[in-house]
Amino acid sequence: MTPLQVCLLVSAFLFAIGFAGAVTRRHAILVLIGIELMLNAANLNFIAFWRYGAHPEALTGIIFVLFSMALAGAEAAVGLALVIAIYRHKKTSNLDEVKELKG
Amino acid sequence: MTLALIITALVTVLAAATVMSLRNLVHCALAMAVAFSGVAALYLQLNAEFVGFAEILVYVGAIAILIVFAILLTRSGETPEKSVLTSGWLAGVAVSAMVFTLLGWAVLTSSALPKEIAIAPAAPVKNIGDALMSKFVLPLEIVGLVLTAAMIGAVIIALKEDKKDNSGGQP
The missing domain is CATH 1.20.120.1200 (NADH-ubiquinone/plastoquinone oxidoreductase chain 6, subunit NuoJ)
Known part of the structure:
Protein backbone atom coordinates (compact mmCIF):
# COMPACT_ATOMS: atom_id res chain seq x y z
CA MET A 1 0.00 0.00 0.00
CA THR A 2 1.21 3.48 -0.81
CA PRO A 3 1.03 6.19 1.88
CA LEU A 4 -1.81 7.79 -0.05
CA GLN A 5 -3.84 4.60 0.25
CA VAL A 6 -3.11 4.37 3.98
CA CYS A 7 -4.41 7.91 4.44
CA LEU A 8 -7.50 7.24 2.34
CA LEU A 9 -8.26 4.05 4.28
CA VAL A 10 -7.93 5.86 7.61
CA SER A 11 -10.21 8.55 6.25
CA ALA A 12 -12.78 5.98 5.07
CA PHE A 13 -12.73 4.31 8.50
CA LEU A 14 -13.13 7.66 10.29
CA PHE A 15 -16.10 8.46 8.06
CA ALA A 16 -17.72 5.05 8.62
CA ILE A 17 -17.27 5.12 12.38
CA GLY A 18 -18.50 8.72 12.58
CA PHE A 19 -21.56 7.81 10.54
CA ALA A 20 -22.23 4.74 12.68
CA GLY A 21 -21.98 6.85 15.82
CA ALA A 22 -24.20 9.61 14.48
CA VAL A 23 -26.86 7.10 13.44
CA THR A 24 -26.80 4.58 16.28
CA ARG A 25 -25.95 6.42 19.50
CA ARG A 26 -28.73 7.85 21.60
CA HIS A 27 -27.06 10.85 23.15
CA ALA A 28 -27.20 14.13 21.21
CA ILE A 29 -23.60 15.10 22.05
CA LEU A 30 -22.30 11.83 20.63
CA VAL A 31 -24.15 12.55 17.40
CA LEU A 32 -22.24 15.84 17.18
CA ILE A 33 -18.96 14.03 17.87
CA GLY A 34 -19.79 11.65 15.02
CA ILE A 35 -20.37 14.59 12.69
CA GLU A 36 -17.03 16.08 13.70
CA LEU A 37 -15.33 12.75 12.94
CA MET A 38 -16.92 12.73 9.47
CA LEU A 39 -15.71 16.29 8.81
CA ASN A 40 -12.21 15.26 9.87
CA ALA A 41 -12.33 12.36 7.44
CA ALA A 42 -13.11 14.76 4.59
CA ASN A 43 -10.30 17.09 5.69
CA LEU A 44 -7.84 14.20 5.79
CA ASN A 45 -8.79 13.36 2.21
CA PHE A 46 -8.15 16.93 1.11
CA ILE A 47 -4.71 17.00 2.74
CA ALA A 48 -3.75 13.56 1.40
CA PHE A 49 -4.66 14.48 -2.17
CA TRP A 50 -2.91 17.85 -1.79
CA ARG A 51 0.26 16.05 -0.67
CA TYR A 52 0.28 13.31 -3.31
CA GLY A 53 -1.68 14.91 -6.13
CA ALA A 54 -0.77 17.30 -8.89
CA HIS A 55 0.01 21.02 -8.42
CA PRO A 56 0.54 21.19 -4.67
CA GLU A 57 1.98 24.69 -5.03
CA ALA A 58 -1.54 26.06 -5.57
CA LEU A 59 -2.31 25.30 -1.87
CA THR A 60 -5.97 24.62 -2.66
CA GLY A 61 -6.21 21.59 -0.36
CA ILE A 62 -4.81 23.48 2.60
CA ILE A 63 -7.02 26.53 2.06
CA PHE A 64 -10.12 24.36 1.74
CA VAL A 65 -9.29 22.51 4.96
CA LEU A 66 -8.79 25.81 6.81
CA PHE A 67 -12.22 27.08 5.74
CA SER A 68 -13.79 23.71 6.54
CA MET A 69 -12.29 23.83 10.05
CA ALA A 70 -13.74 27.30 10.64
CA LEU A 71 -17.18 26.10 9.55
CA ALA A 72 -16.84 23.00 11.73
CA GLY A 73 -16.13 25.25 14.70
CA ALA A 74 -19.25 27.31 13.97
CA GLU A 75 -21.31 24.14 13.56
CA ALA A 76 -20.08 22.69 16.85
CA ALA A 77 -20.87 25.90 18.73
CA VAL A 78 -24.43 26.13 17.38
CA GLY A 79 -25.02 22.38 17.77
CA LEU A 80 -23.94 22.28 21.40
CA ALA A 81 -26.02 25.38 22.14
CA LEU A 82 -29.01 23.53 20.65
CA VAL A 83 -28.27 20.48 22.82
CA ILE A 84 -28.14 22.67 25.92
CA ALA A 85 -31.38 24.44 24.96
CA ILE A 86 -33.16 21.12 24.38
CA TYR A 87 -31.89 19.79 27.69
CA ARG A 88 -33.15 22.87 29.48
CA HIS A 89 -36.55 22.58 27.81
CA LYS A 90 -37.11 18.82 27.96
CA LYS A 91 -34.76 17.76 30.78
CA THR A 92 -33.30 15.09 28.54
CA SER A 93 -30.68 14.77 25.84
CA ASN A 94 -31.80 11.35 24.73
CA LEU A 95 -32.68 11.61 21.07
CA ASP A 96 -35.28 8.85 21.26
CA GLU A 97 -37.35 11.03 23.60
CA VAL A 98 -37.10 14.23 21.54
CA LYS A 99 -39.68 13.57 18.85
CA GLU A 100 -42.02 16.56 18.71
CA LEU A 101 -41.52 19.58 16.53
CA LYS A 102 -43.86 21.61 18.72
CA GLY A 103 -43.84 21.96 22.48
CA MET B 1 8.60 7.45 7.66
CA THR B 79 -22.55 6.04 32.85
CA PRO B 80 -26.14 5.34 31.76
CA GLU B 81 -27.79 2.12 32.97
CA LYS B 82 -30.07 1.79 29.96
CA SER B 83 -28.95 0.98 26.44
CA VAL B 84 -26.93 3.71 24.74
CA LEU B 85 -28.01 2.66 21.24
CA THR B 86 -31.10 3.73 19.35
CA SER B 87 -33.80 1.25 18.45
CA GLY B 88 -32.73 0.82 14.84
CA TRP B 89 -28.99 0.60 15.48
CA LEU B 90 -28.45 -2.61 13.52
CA ALA B 91 -29.43 -0.94 10.25
CA GLY B 92 -27.09 1.98 10.96
CA VAL B 93 -24.15 -0.32 11.67
CA ALA B 94 -24.90 -2.30 8.51
CA VAL B 95 -25.03 0.84 6.36
CA SER B 96 -21.78 2.20 7.76
CA ALA B 97 -20.06 -1.17 7.31
CA MET B 98 -21.22 -1.16 3.69
CA VAL B 99 -19.91 2.40 3.25
CA PHE B 100 -16.51 1.39 4.63
CA THR B 101 -16.35 -1.73 2.49
CA LEU B 102 -17.21 0.20 -0.65
CA LEU B 103 -14.75 3.01 0.06
CA GLY B 104 -11.99 0.58 1.01
CA TRP B 105 -12.54 -1.50 -2.12
CA ALA B 106 -12.47 1.65 -4.25
CA VAL B 107 -9.27 2.89 -2.62
CA LEU B 108 -7.47 -0.44 -2.87
CA THR B 109 -8.40 -1.26 -6.46
CA SER B 110 -8.61 2.15 -8.10
CA SER B 111 -6.27 2.83 -10.99
CA ALA B 112 -6.81 6.59 -10.83
CA LEU B 113 -4.60 7.11 -7.79
CA PRO B 114 -1.08 8.34 -8.57
CA LYS B 115 1.34 5.43 -8.34
CA GLU B 116 4.66 7.22 -7.91
CA ILE B 117 5.32 9.13 -4.72
CA ALA B 118 5.43 12.84 -5.37
CA ILE B 119 8.24 14.90 -3.90
CA ALA B 120 7.21 16.54 -0.67
CA PRO B 121 5.61 19.91 -1.36
CA ALA B 122 6.34 22.80 0.96
CA ALA B 123 3.56 24.93 2.39
CA PRO B 124 5.22 27.75 4.32
CA VAL B 125 2.92 29.89 6.41
CA LYS B 126 3.92 32.95 4.38
CA ASN B 127 2.49 31.43 1.19
CA ILE B 128 -0.72 30.40 2.97
CA GLY B 129 -1.11 33.91 4.34
CA ASP B 130 -0.45 35.44 0.93
CA ALA B 131 -3.06 33.18 -0.67
CA LEU B 132 -5.61 33.94 2.07
CA MET B 133 -5.06 37.67 1.73
CA SER B 134 -5.06 37.89 -2.06
CA LYS B 135 -6.84 35.12 -3.94
CA PHE B 136 -9.12 33.90 -1.15
CA VAL B 137 -9.85 37.18 0.62
CA LEU B 138 -13.59 37.16 -0.14
CA PRO B 139 -14.15 33.62 1.29
CA LEU B 140 -12.07 34.66 4.31
CA GLU B 141 -14.33 37.64 4.97
CA ILE B 142 -17.44 35.49 4.53
CA VAL B 143 -16.08 32.90 6.98
CA GLY B 144 -15.48 35.69 9.49
CA LEU B 145 -19.08 36.81 9.04
CA VAL B 146 -20.33 33.24 9.45
CA LEU B 147 -18.30 32.77 12.65
CA THR B 148 -19.68 36.00 14.11
CA ALA B 149 -23.24 35.02 13.23
CA ALA B 150 -22.72 31.53 14.68
CA MET B 151 -21.32 32.94 17.92
CA ILE B 152 -24.23 35.37 18.38
CA GLY B 153 -26.71 32.67 17.39
CA ALA B 154 -25.24 30.16 19.84
CA VAL B 155 -25.49 32.68 22.68
CA ILE B 156 -29.10 33.50 21.79
CA ILE B 157 -30.09 29.82 21.49
CA ALA B 158 -28.50 28.92 24.82
CA LEU B 159 -30.04 31.88 26.65
CA LYS B 160 -32.66 31.17 29.31
CA GLU B 161 -36.12 30.90 27.78
CA ASP B 162 -38.15 32.42 30.58
CA LYS B 163 -36.78 35.29 32.58
CA LYS B 164 -39.60 35.21 35.15
CA ASP B 165 -38.66 31.78 36.47
CA ASN B 166 -35.37 32.74 38.09
CA SER B 167 -36.65 35.76 40.00
CA GLY B 168 -36.05 33.88 43.23
CA GLY B 169 -32.30 33.66 42.54
CA GLN B 170 -29.87 36.51 42.43
CA PRO B 171 -31.28 40.05 42.29
Whole structure:
Protein backbone atom coordinates (compact mmCIF):
# COMPACT_ATOMS: atom_id res chain seq x y z
CA MET A 1 0.00 0.00 0.00
CA THR A 2 1.21 3.48 -0.81
CA PRO A 3 1.03 6.19 1.88
CA LEU A 4 -1.81 7.79 -0.05
CA GLN A 5 -3.84 4.60 0.25
CA VAL A 6 -3.11 4.37 3.98
CA CYS A 7 -4.41 7.91 4.44
CA LEU A 8 -7.50 7.24 2.34
CA LEU A 9 -8.26 4.05 4.28
CA VAL A 10 -7.93 5.86 7.61
CA SER A 11 -10.21 8.55 6.25
CA ALA A 12 -12.78 5.98 5.07
CA PHE A 13 -12.73 4.31 8.50
CA LEU A 14 -13.13 7.66 10.29
CA PHE A 15 -16.10 8.46 8.06
CA ALA A 16 -17.72 5.05 8.62
CA ILE A 17 -17.27 5.12 12.38
CA GLY A 18 -18.50 8.72 12.58
CA PHE A 19 -21.56 7.81 10.54
CA ALA A 20 -22.23 4.74 12.68
CA GLY A 21 -21.98 6.85 15.82
CA ALA A 22 -24.20 9.61 14.48
CA VAL A 23 -26.86 7.10 13.44
CA THR A 24 -26.80 4.58 16.28
CA ARG A 25 -25.95 6.42 19.50
CA ARG A 26 -28.73 7.85 21.60
CA HIS A 27 -27.06 10.85 23.15
CA ALA A 28 -27.20 14.13 21.21
CA ILE A 29 -23.60 15.10 22.05
CA LEU A 30 -22.30 11.83 20.63
CA VAL A 31 -24.15 12.55 17.40
CA LEU A 32 -22.24 15.84 17.18
CA ILE A 33 -18.96 14.03 17.87
CA GLY A 34 -19.79 11.65 15.02
CA ILE A 35 -20.37 14.59 12.69
CA GLU A 36 -17.03 16.08 13.70
CA LEU A 37 -15.33 12.75 12.94
CA MET A 38 -16.92 12.73 9.47
CA LEU A 39 -15.71 16.29 8.81
CA ASN A 40 -12.21 15.26 9.87
CA ALA A 41 -12.33 12.36 7.44
CA ALA A 42 -13.11 14.76 4.59
CA ASN A 43 -10.30 17.09 5.69
CA LEU A 44 -7.84 14.20 5.79
CA ASN A 45 -8.79 13.36 2.21
CA PHE A 46 -8.15 16.93 1.11
CA ILE A 47 -4.71 17.00 2.74
CA ALA A 48 -3.75 13.56 1.40
CA PHE A 49 -4.66 14.48 -2.17
CA TRP A 50 -2.91 17.85 -1.79
CA ARG A 51 0.26 16.05 -0.67
CA TYR A 52 0.28 13.31 -3.31
CA GLY A 53 -1.68 14.91 -6.13
CA ALA A 54 -0.77 17.30 -8.89
CA HIS A 55 0.01 21.02 -8.42
CA PRO A 56 0.54 21.19 -4.67
CA GLU A 57 1.98 24.69 -5.03
CA ALA A 58 -1.54 26.06 -5.57
CA LEU A 59 -2.31 25.30 -1.87
CA THR A 60 -5.97 24.62 -2.66
CA GLY A 61 -6.21 21.59 -0.36
CA ILE A 62 -4.81 23.48 2.60
CA ILE A 63 -7.02 26.53 2.06
CA PHE A 64 -10.12 24.36 1.74
CA VAL A 65 -9.29 22.51 4.96
CA LEU A 66 -8.79 25.81 6.81
CA PHE A 67 -12.22 27.08 5.74
CA SER A 68 -13.79 23.71 6.54
CA MET A 69 -12.29 23.83 10.05
CA ALA A 70 -13.74 27.30 10.64
CA LEU A 71 -17.18 26.10 9.55
CA ALA A 72 -16.84 23.00 11.73
CA GLY A 73 -16.13 25.25 14.70
CA ALA A 74 -19.25 27.31 13.97
CA GLU A 75 -21.31 24.14 13.56
CA ALA A 76 -20.08 22.69 16.85
CA ALA A 77 -20.87 25.90 18.73
CA VAL A 78 -24.43 26.13 17.38
CA GLY A 79 -25.02 22.38 17.77
CA LEU A 80 -23.94 22.28 21.40
CA ALA A 81 -26.02 25.38 22.14
CA LEU A 82 -29.01 23.53 20.65
CA VAL A 83 -28.27 20.48 22.82
CA ILE A 84 -28.14 22.67 25.92
CA ALA A 85 -31.38 24.44 24.96
CA ILE A 86 -33.16 21.12 24.38
CA TYR A 87 -31.89 19.79 27.69
CA ARG A 88 -33.15 22.87 29.48
CA HIS A 89 -36.55 22.58 27.81
CA LYS A 90 -37.11 18.82 27.96
CA LYS A 91 -34.76 17.76 30.78
CA THR A 92 -33.30 15.09 28.54
CA SER A 93 -30.68 14.77 25.84
CA ASN A 94 -31.80 11.35 24.73
CA LEU A 95 -32.68 11.61 21.07
CA ASP A 96 -35.28 8.85 21.26
CA GLU A 97 -37.35 11.03 23.60
CA VAL A 98 -37.10 14.23 21.54
CA LYS A 99 -39.68 13.57 18.85
CA GLU A 100 -42.02 16.56 18.71
CA LEU A 101 -41.52 19.58 16.53
CA LYS A 102 -43.86 21.61 18.72
CA GLY A 103 -43.84 21.96 22.48
CA MET B 1 8.60 7.45 7.66
CA THR B 2 6.16 4.73 6.63
CA LEU B 3 6.33 3.01 10.02
CA ALA B 4 5.50 6.28 11.78
CA LEU B 5 2.61 6.79 9.36
CA ILE B 6 1.21 3.32 10.07
CA ILE B 7 1.52 3.75 13.85
CA THR B 8 -0.24 7.14 13.70
CA ALA B 9 -2.96 5.69 11.49
CA LEU B 10 -3.51 2.79 13.91
CA VAL B 11 -3.72 5.13 16.92
CA THR B 12 -6.23 7.33 15.10
CA VAL B 13 -8.38 4.41 14.01
CA LEU B 14 -8.36 2.76 17.46
CA ALA B 15 -9.21 6.03 19.21
CA ALA B 16 -12.07 6.68 16.79
CA ALA B 17 -13.43 3.18 17.38
CA THR B 18 -13.13 3.76 21.13
CA VAL B 19 -15.16 6.98 20.90
CA MET B 20 -18.19 5.19 19.56
CA SER B 21 -17.93 2.06 21.73
CA LEU B 22 -17.57 3.46 25.26
CA ARG B 23 -20.64 4.07 27.39
CA ASN B 24 -19.50 6.98 29.52
CA LEU B 25 -19.64 10.31 27.67
CA VAL B 26 -16.61 11.80 29.43
CA HIS B 27 -14.49 8.85 28.32
CA CYS B 28 -15.86 9.34 24.80
CA ALA B 29 -14.76 12.99 24.82
CA LEU B 30 -11.26 12.02 25.97
CA ALA B 31 -10.97 9.37 23.24
CA MET B 32 -12.18 11.97 20.76
CA ALA B 33 -9.32 14.28 21.76
CA VAL B 34 -6.89 11.38 21.16
CA ALA B 35 -8.42 10.73 17.74
CA PHE B 36 -8.12 14.39 16.75
CA SER B 37 -4.50 14.43 17.95
CA GLY B 38 -3.86 11.42 15.72
CA VAL B 39 -5.37 13.24 12.75
CA ALA B 40 -3.17 16.25 13.55
CA ALA B 41 -0.10 13.96 13.61
CA LEU B 42 -1.16 12.59 10.21
CA TYR B 43 -1.33 16.16 8.87
CA LEU B 44 2.17 16.84 10.21
CA GLN B 45 3.48 13.74 8.43
CA LEU B 46 1.81 14.85 5.20
CA ASN B 47 3.85 18.10 5.23
CA ALA B 48 0.86 20.26 6.18
CA GLU B 49 2.31 21.77 9.34
CA PHE B 50 0.03 24.79 9.53
CA VAL B 51 -3.11 22.68 9.18
CA GLY B 52 -1.79 20.22 11.79
CA PHE B 53 -1.28 22.93 14.38
CA ALA B 54 -4.59 24.53 13.49
CA GLU B 55 -6.22 21.11 14.02
CA ILE B 56 -4.66 20.88 17.49
CA LEU B 57 -5.80 24.40 18.35
CA VAL B 58 -9.33 24.11 16.99
CA TYR B 59 -10.27 20.49 17.64
CA VAL B 60 -8.13 19.27 20.55
CA GLY B 61 -8.30 22.70 22.17
CA ALA B 62 -11.59 24.38 21.48
CA ILE B 63 -14.08 21.73 20.39
CA ALA B 64 -13.02 19.15 23.01
CA ILE B 65 -13.42 21.76 25.76
CA LEU B 66 -16.77 22.82 24.30
CA ILE B 67 -18.01 19.22 24.30
CA VAL B 68 -16.85 18.64 27.88
CA PHE B 69 -18.72 21.81 28.91
CA ALA B 70 -21.86 20.60 27.13
CA ILE B 71 -21.56 17.21 28.90
CA LEU B 72 -21.32 18.94 32.27
CA LEU B 73 -24.17 21.38 31.53
CA THR B 74 -26.52 18.60 30.48
CA ARG B 75 -25.52 16.48 33.50
CA SER B 76 -24.75 13.42 31.42
CA GLY B 77 -21.36 12.58 32.92
CA GLU B 78 -22.52 9.38 34.60
CA THR B 79 -22.55 6.04 32.85
CA PRO B 80 -26.14 5.34 31.76
CA GLU B 81 -27.79 2.12 32.97
CA LYS B 82 -30.07 1.79 29.96
CA SER B 83 -28.95 0.98 26.44
CA VAL B 84 -26.93 3.71 24.74
CA LEU B 85 -28.01 2.66 21.24
CA THR B 86 -31.10 3.73 19.35
CA SER B 87 -33.80 1.25 18.45
CA GLY B 88 -32.73 0.82 14.84
CA TRP B 89 -28.99 0.60 15.48
CA LEU B 90 -28.45 -2.61 13.52
CA ALA B 91 -29.43 -0.94 10.25
CA GLY B 92 -27.09 1.98 10.96
CA VAL B 93 -24.15 -0.32 11.67
CA ALA B 94 -24.90 -2.30 8.51
CA VAL B 95 -25.03 0.84 6.36
CA SER B 96 -21.78 2.20 7.76
CA ALA B 97 -20.06 -1.17 7.31
CA MET B 98 -21.22 -1.16 3.69
CA VAL B 99 -19.91 2.40 3.25
CA PHE B 100 -16.51 1.39 4.63
CA THR B 101 -16.35 -1.73 2.49
CA LEU B 102 -17.21 0.20 -0.65
CA LEU B 103 -14.75 3.01 0.06
CA GLY B 104 -11.99 0.58 1.01
CA TRP B 105 -12.54 -1.50 -2.12
CA ALA B 106 -12.47 1.65 -4.25
CA VAL B 107 -9.27 2.89 -2.62
CA LEU B 108 -7.47 -0.44 -2.87
CA THR B 109 -8.40 -1.26 -6.46
CA SER B 110 -8.61 2.15 -8.10
CA SER B 111 -6.27 2.83 -10.99
CA ALA B 112 -6.81 6.59 -10.83
CA LEU B 113 -4.60 7.11 -7.79
CA PRO B 114 -1.08 8.34 -8.57
CA LYS B 115 1.34 5.43 -8.34
CA GLU B 116 4.66 7.22 -7.91
CA ILE B 117 5.32 9.13 -4.72
CA ALA B 118 5.43 12.84 -5.37
CA ILE B 119 8.24 14.90 -3.90
CA ALA B 120 7.21 16.54 -0.67
CA PRO B 121 5.61 19.91 -1.36
CA ALA B 122 6.34 22.80 0.96
CA ALA B 123 3.56 24.93 2.39
CA PRO B 124 5.22 27.75 4.32
CA VAL B 125 2.92 29.89 6.41
CA LYS B 126 3.92 32.95 4.38
CA ASN B 127 2.49 31.43 1.19
CA ILE B 128 -0.72 30.40 2.97
CA GLY B 129 -1.11 33.91 4.34
CA ASP B 130 -0.45 35.44 0.93
CA ALA B 131 -3.06 33.18 -0.67
CA LEU B 132 -5.61 33.94 2.07
CA MET B 133 -5.06 37.67 1.73
CA SER B 134 -5.06 37.89 -2.06
CA LYS B 135 -6.84 35.12 -3.94
CA PHE B 136 -9.12 33.90 -1.15
CA VAL B 137 -9.85 37.18 0.62
CA LEU B 138 -13.59 37.16 -0.14
CA PRO B 139 -14.15 33.62 1.29
CA LEU B 140 -12.07 34.66 4.31
CA GLU B 141 -14.33 37.64 4.97
CA ILE B 142 -17.44 35.49 4.53
CA VAL B 143 -16.08 32.90 6.98
CA GLY B 144 -15.48 35.69 9.49
CA LEU B 145 -19.08 36.81 9.04
CA VAL B 146 -20.33 33.24 9.45
CA LEU B 147 -18.30 32.77 12.65
CA THR B 148 -19.68 36.00 14.11
CA ALA B 149 -23.24 35.02 13.23
CA ALA B 150 -22.72 31.53 14.68
CA MET B 151 -21.32 32.94 17.92
CA ILE B 152 -24.23 35.37 18.38
CA GLY B 153 -26.71 32.67 17.39
CA ALA B 154 -25.24 30.16 19.84
CA VAL B 155 -25.49 32.68 22.68
CA ILE B 156 -29.10 33.50 21.79
CA ILE B 157 -30.09 29.82 21.49
CA ALA B 158 -28.50 28.92 24.82
CA LEU B 159 -30.04 31.88 26.65
CA LYS B 160 -32.66 31.17 29.31
CA GLU B 161 -36.12 30.90 27.78
CA ASP B 162 -38.15 32.42 30.58
CA LYS B 163 -36.78 35.29 32.58
CA LYS B 164 -39.60 35.21 35.15
CA ASP B 165 -38.66 31.78 36.47
CA ASN B 166 -35.37 32.74 38.09
CA SER B 167 -36.65 35.76 40.00
CA GLY B 168 -36.05 33.88 43.23
CA GLY B 169 -32.30 33.66 42.54
CA GLN B 170 -29.87 36.51 42.43
CA PRO B 171 -31.28 40.05 42.29
